[in-house]
Amino acid sequence: MNFSEWLDHAGSLLTHPLVSVGQTDISIGRLIAVIGFLVLAGVVVSLIDRALQRLAKPGRSVTLSKSGVYALSRIMRYTVWALVAFMGLDYLGINLSHFALIGGAIGVGIGFGLQNIFSNFISGIVLLLEQTLKVGDFVDLQSGVVGRVSEINIRYTRVTTNDSVDVIVPNSEFINGRVTNWTFDTDSRRVHVPFGVAYGCDKDLVREAGLAAAETVDGTVSNATHKSDVWLVGFGDNSLNFELVIWVNEQLVKTPARTQALYLWALETELTTRNIEIPFPQRDLHIRSGVLQIAKVDGAEASS
Template identity: 55%
Template structure:
């Protein structure tokens, strides 16, 4: 059977131009479908290329916010995808003005029902672009959550506590609330450990005991700029109140409760060794008047 190329090509062209269905005023045929496939392939290739180049640029720079460039690469990829999708839909025959109306309806839905989700998404982008929070920081939230930042996602941030419990915190809590970042700029921090001794104790001996106790705890930092000190803070009801003021390394900083326990343990050992009394709660009772019968019984006894 002989095939004539001059006859086949017009047949293929006619078949490719044959309209399958209509979208608006545009007939969808093989040409338009192949064009849409080409657009999708180009958008996929260009978005991945752009993302790789942005990440490669961040990897070659040592003094840049890597998490910020990661977010920038993701946003750039999404922007290319959205633009390519709109262009492809327009090529296929969709009316973009209809999509604009749909986008307005989505905006109204965000304003009413999806406000919290949208707020977390925007907050996640801000956190990733900002330098105030990064993976590895030790933070304390206004809600009382304290732990190490393990992951910053678009919608949430994952924090691991000292008990190895993962807590998922909405990103908006970091933006709207007060956050203490223990490792924001300095790798060390200063702790105040309160303790009390009995009235009549030698203040200088108490100070020496506190300083010596701090030196026995591994991770204590002592230098010309960061000195160990003991402050007399208050004349309490039952005791002279002191505070051990000490600088600690990151290992101790990330476990505040355990660190306080270590210093209190060392302080108690040092005070006991120096025979400095730690008082019990006590009250002095002064009797101004007493019944005669009770007074006679007391005198008789």
């Protein structure tokens, strides 16, 4: 078989219909072309991501935030893949007008059990467009999930806790429920660290110890508008109750348990240095004086 005959044989193999869809014969060549469309779409998406990443770099005339780049790249990615999917179906000869019937079937499906999927889909688009939630934000959800937003997808958002546990949260939960975003638009937040000292301790000395403890923790924010303070907040059963009120940077905001432990550690050190007693529960036992009466009952002594 010479080269021309081999080409004719290969051409006939590529154009040989495998299955017919409507008036169009689907052949190996058409399937290869569709795969080419997909590869081209992947290249286009990659180029768009790289171009948007360049816009996020400082020093350029037009600069986007990282969250803006992430949202825009996601939207562009979904748009490109949707266009390629329609182009591929059209090339295969599948009549796109039939999607009207499919759309009606999907509508019925939404009414019978796909409400959650559709709701999460729309919620994901809203999150990407509004940017009320961004990758890297530290959130506290109404359901009790606390962690850093690692990824926002079209159906779900991945939240990573400080124990490196990934929690898959449906997007609708961010739209319909209460969400506390600790890192929404500022880099610092105020936290309260409660502690107690024994009655009779010098309040001014306690304040001095608290402020000294705040200064020893790396990440404490102290400036003209953000100042550390010590508040007397209550009279407990066994102690004077204080709160160390400090402003912390974004890194400490994202690790609340560790932040609490750091300041308690520093407080114990400073209080011990100043001989300030940290109380423990105590009870005073009073025994009333009385008379113990002893009487004889049937020849035996009994006390009353």
